[in-house]
Amino acid sequence: MKVSKKVTGVEYAIRDIVLAAKKVEQKGMKVDYLNIGDPVQFGFQPPDNVKQALIDAVNKGENYYSASEGLLELREEIAKKENAKGLSISAEEILVTNGVSEGLDMVISSIIEEGDEVLLPGPSYPPYASYVRLHGGVPVEFAVDLNNSTPDIDDIKSKITSKTVAICLISPNNPTGVVFNENSLKELVELANQHNLYIICDEIYDQIIFDEKFVGIGKVAGDSPVIVLNGFSKVHLMSGWRIGYIAFNQSPQLEAIREHLPKLARVRIATSLPVQYAALESLRGPQDYISHFVTEIKKHRDLVIKRLNEMPGISCPNPNGAFYAFPKIEDNRFGTDKEFVTKLLETKGVLTVHGSGFGKQYGSGHFRLVYLPSLEILDSAMNKIEDFVS
Template sequence: MVRPAKHIENVRYAIRNVVAEANRLEAQGRRILFLNIGDPLKFDFQTPPHLIEAVHRAMRDGHNGYAPSAGIPAAREAIARECTRIGIPGVAPSDVVVTSGASEALELALTALLEPGDSVLLPCPGYPLYSALMAKLSARGVPYTLDEEHGWTLDLEEIDALCTPSTRALLLCNPNNPTGAVLDRKVLEGLLELARRRGLVILSDEIYDKLLYDKAHTPTASLATDVPIITFNGLSKAYVACGWRMGWLVFCNSHLMPELKSAVMRLADARLCAPAPQQYAIQPALEGPQEHIPEMMKRMRSRRDLMVRRINATPGLSVVEPAAAFYAMVRLQLPGVTDDEQFVLSLLRETGVLFVHGSGFGQKAGTQHFRVVFLPPEDILTMAFDRLEAFVRERYLTGTHLKA
């Protein structure tokens, strides 16, 4: 028997793991309502036509070979200009690396930064990729709590107390997946002061920065010129092109980390390049028509409001209204529910509604959650929430005195 490396034992990806059971049920003829994955293209959203045309033209014009390791010049230049537009100073095209999705960007940065045994402060709850990368790199992910009672913000005192000599970086997901929260500017300023004092690199995942409802988003790197910050973004979410795997990282205040930048560039060279034709969509995306975003958010706002209304009206469930993106973490406070993964699987088997268990993202000890993706059209959401409410009432609330 060939044994895999021990450090891979802790790699889990809850979002896809629960799909195996859904697929088994679907193969038996069950209809599954998928509220588990953040891919707008699974529903009634489409990639903007001018981006498809840009990729088509690139293929037609013969741009089908390897691209430069760090990305084609037009893409890197457009990303640098976008940074200037949103208030991040001093970014040059040479500070940009185009990657196979923001996931690869994170992996390149963390691989270049961390030695085995180093630690990174990670949001809890947080996107499962972060902890998976820690396991892959034999590094340690140290969770810091996002406070549900205060809109999923973070506690600067807790983060400061978690820092040790092995702490190299703090990772932010802002706007956040899985909660949909957006951090206030004052909180970010406090975090930057902590990073300054502790000598930390800030890794700022901002892939949802354009998918906002009412609250403004402040780019982390717009607030400091004396802290090393790497920002991550891409075309997957706001530009509805998940399958193209087009992301990037930006070294903000790159003068503070020339050796780290050089290390990432060497890693980028070693893996050759991100997909070439899709890179020709980056400049049209960032600098072309943007009308699809407000149109998308108008539909998403209505779906968000429906989700919040239905969840908060269901006994034993509650949710903090998301300020961005298309996710929410639903709190479970039902008699006998001590394992949210089993709750999600039972719900799936009985009703065909698929969520992702909160424990797959991390959560405060003693709490139970599930993540809902509210991308589907309102008739699908209504059907899913009808089934969820009936399941909760029939299984957990018979004979109890929870709210009616």
């Protein structure tokens, strides 16, 4: 029977590539998985008090449908977190979702009509382009200077048309680790305001920062139509529990979406209530597990970036946040980035993701690797990649 054209176009390179790895494993080769940005799969667990909060909620009988918008106490705590980053909102402006993924789907489906264009940083996390396409829109990539961590404002200006409805920012970015500074964020907000665009900003890696301080979009938002997406999968090590949120800035331009988007929350009923109690504990309890995690993976970043830049034909800027390296393949001995990644997998058993999976225009000619595995595994994977490119 037929399926919709919309669904056939959906791609998610990070997981699609795993099928190729399984085949390599079936042939008896061991595979190092450097493809998936999930800290919990690499041994970083949520702290015991957070696990206990989940267990306690279940044992106390909190096993029913929660309010669609989410638990009030959690929304209050989330508002505090976002206000500390610069917004000025209350629990009313928070909607709890099944991860940023669901929040993104809700936001995009609420604002896109057939043919509408959405500006995305090039390269960017694949679901942004996928959801825009799924809802009938057109993703338009804009250039980012990966060495200076700055968006190319002139490029963005040249790509704004009468069909552009929104600009998405991801800071720190997946796959590049680029973190936009305050000045860049200010320029982007001004530009969006001039053209009446929604500003959707994904800050899921907001506390995974290494060198320079993080500045959230909230700091420069004023009363602009800013929608922040955030969640508990990365910083709070709760990826498998599926929880995130949408934070709406206090902006008159967001009145219509504030009225209508919550209907999408009601039709999907609610997010898991025990998990919401765990998320509450992760915000209220001791926060030192986050700095331990970041201190550890900073060592991983330093090793991987140094090793990559020592390899012939490879260069890689130093990422300031998240847990990804996005090296450039400097010569064309290897064919396309997808061929590079496939050959690296088949000959050395190292699974990375082709850069074009994060946007063809700016992602091609690169590959992404996750530096969450132990230093030992990373060092051995770097040896294999070095061998391969040599």
